[in-house]
Amino acid sequence: MQAEGISKVAAPVAGLQEVNLRPMQVAYNLHLVSLNVLSMFETDAPKGRKQRVPQAGMLVAGKKDVLREQFSRAQIWAAGLQETRLPASGVLPDRDFYILNTAATVQVEAPRLSITILVARCPRYLGEGQEAREFWDSRAQEVCNRPEQSELIAMIDSNSHVGSVHTEAVGGLDPEEENEAGALFHTFLLRTGLMAPSTFPEYHTGQSWTWVSARGDDARYRLDFVCIPQSWADFNISSRVWTEFEALQARDDHYPVWAQAVFGRAAPVQGFTDSFNRLGLPHWTVDVDSHRDQVYHRILRDKLMASFATVRADLQAGQMPGIGVESISLMVRSFQVWVWAELHDHLTAAAHIAEATNFKRDEKIDRFVEEHSLSEAARCRLVELRVRRKAEQDEDLQKLAQHLCICADRSFTAISLVKKVVQGRIDDFPDMTRAVAIAERFQLDEASLRKLRDIVEKRAEDLAVVLAHLEEVLAAAYSPSATLVKVAPTLLSGELLAPEEIEVLKLEARQQARKEELKRKAQKKQKKEKKEKKAKKKKSSSGSESSDSSGSSSSSSSKKKRKQKEKKAKKAKKKDKKSKKDKKSK
Known part of the structure; x- marks a missing residue:
């Protein structure tokens, strides 16, 4: 028997309806x-009132x-x-x-x-x-x-x-x-x-x-x-x-x-995902052709079961009047072609998605993660950021590094900022350049630096206005670090300090400066008095030492004189004895 060529069969069109579902229903x-x-x-x-x-x-x-x-x-x-x-x-x-x-x-x-x-x-x-x-x-x-x-x-x-x-x-x-x-x-x-x-x-x-x-x-x-x-x-x-x-x-x-x-x-996307997940994953030993046959079998079984449920018994008995085995085979092959085309489209789309979300190791990201001691979750977010903003990667990492240098939890901050940028809640990472300059100018401590970073993140939309206002506030304050921590809740809530509040800060700064000046003068005076007291004490102690030394020298000289007198008296006595002896001998 001569073999017949395989003709290309189009998908069935009987009862076909085109349905365009919105991505978000x-x-x-x-x-x-x-x-x-x-x-x-x-x-x-209170007393006197009813309970x-x-x-x-x-x-x-x-x-x-x-x-x-x-x-x-x-x-x-x-x-x-x-x-x-x-x-x-x-x-x-x-x-x-x-x-x-x-x-x-x-x-x-x-x-x-x-x-x-x-x-x-x-x-x-x-x-x-x-x-x-x-x-x-x-x-x-x-x-x-x-x-x-x-x-x-x-x-x-x-x-x-x-x-x-x-x-x-x-x-x-x-x-x-x-x-x-x-x-x-x-x-x-x-x-x-x-x-x-x-x-x-x-x-x-x-x-x-x-x-x-x-x-x-x-x-x-x-x-x-x-x-x-x-x-x-x-x-x-x-x-x-x-x-x-x-x-x-x-x-x-x-x-x-x-x-x-x-x-x-988004019901359509979720529906396809659920259907695809129900197919299950094949064992590693299953070859591609066998896997395709399994996919065909499961898809056809689910799709054709409802359509042929009413005639299943007749088909099994070969008693379907007017329809032969060839016709049924043609219907099945036609449906296979249509299913394969649909599956091919979905797999192609999945391949594009996989290519777009290529999570390969990136040396820049690895260095950045190691430099700032970030967690694996933060690294994954940085990879996602690279995929979505590849052209701005260097600039993004530079701006993000400014935030991580002055925050308490680096991994948490990195994840939070990257999520905001990726999800479109902010257009770009807030620039910390001017904030760093303010921190250096007013010599802010660690706690106030963290509050400053929070303000930069929260007020990204009107950052220039907020930082100019903050600079004015800190210039008026006596203690910039303490003042920044104090006013941070107001700025984080989306507000600015009233002019009257800034004037109060200036007044408090002058009063505090006056107190510090008086304190310095008192300390200086106390130090001077202490020094004078010490000098006086030293002088009195040296005077007593000199009097003691003069007293001791006078006592030693009187002893000398006494000894000399005693010597002279002895000599005179000897002389008298000698003269008496001479007279007696005469």
Whole structure:
């Protein structure tokens, strides 16, 4: 039988529809707030007044309306309130919000997003902290039972201090010494894959403390957090403390912390990734042709199963009326051609991506990492920066080195800055040249240098104006280093000092200079008096020594005279004896 040539078969067109899906089908803009609405509420009232109602909290007249109005105006998507003191669990009536009063977590389900929301207030760490430890263990077990694909968001009054220990969960912004309660909270974040954006300088702006003491000791701490998944770290995240919020409290206590997360879900790309991952990886001993056959088999099995499910029995029995084996073979081969073309396009695109993200060792980056003692994670970020900004690599490394020379945690700073540049949150690394000149001019110490670098990073958009203003402030100050640390929160929050505040600095500088001048004069006078006293004492001691020596010399001369007299007396006596003897002999 003569062999027939293989003809090129086009993909089937029957029922074919062209669908153009947008790269981002759904965009999310989540505004999240955590607030303790009645912290440290006591039933005791001042003398002469009625006892307070122990279950007040959200039951204060008009309080719910005030909070709702502010949340609505700010387009808050979810607000977690602690210590509401509501008497029973349930859904509260409201025309704008779903108000859930419950001790359990809340599950939010959307077509392409599933979120578990945890609102919690940790008890204080007392004694060995058994109650706090059990609290965090219970919360971790609860959230681990959430739906498999559900993301976790936590709004927490932690009653703890964190920041001195840096991980993926807690950053180094305005660090507080991590205490025992903070260690438990930190462990909970790591166990559940959460992070606190208000501890990271790349996300948070303004003041970081959320609680102020009412005892008058001016104690301020960061106790409240909105925690989001660590997998959201590359999203557009921002965080701040809502200082202008009105909570109808008699005194300042807790401030709400506000976090915003903006991101989108690209369903087509994720769908292809999931399908490709389901194919699995072949064993190293499998050759290319066999691997291709396996891919064909799995793709065809999944694609054709639904289409041929209704006729599978007839096909197996060879009872498909009107359609022969050749026709079915042609259909399968046609589908193979189409699948191979699709797979080829995807593999070609993957090859281009792999070429673009070529993570080869780079000598410049290796030297830079070794010079600044950076971590492996920081090195990977630098490689990503090189791929995305190859033409600006030398300039980028030079500017980054200026930041790393005066920061506390070099690896953390490098990762933070590179992420901002790569993600487009800033166009370029902030230039430290003028800041270094200011540091040299005013001889800033290490602590103030770090604050200066933070200001340069945070105020990159109006850096020239801010540095000119800062130079004016430091020139007016008596102690530039201490003044810089003092005014840094104002500059980091996006503001500038008022002219009146600069005048106050000048006045304080003059007063301090006057005090120092008086102190120097007093020290000089004291030194002079001490010197005169010492000289006088020396003179008196030398006078006494001379009188002693003169007294001793006079006593020695009198002894000599006495001896001479005694000698003369002896001679005279001998002479008298001799003369008497001569007379007697005569």
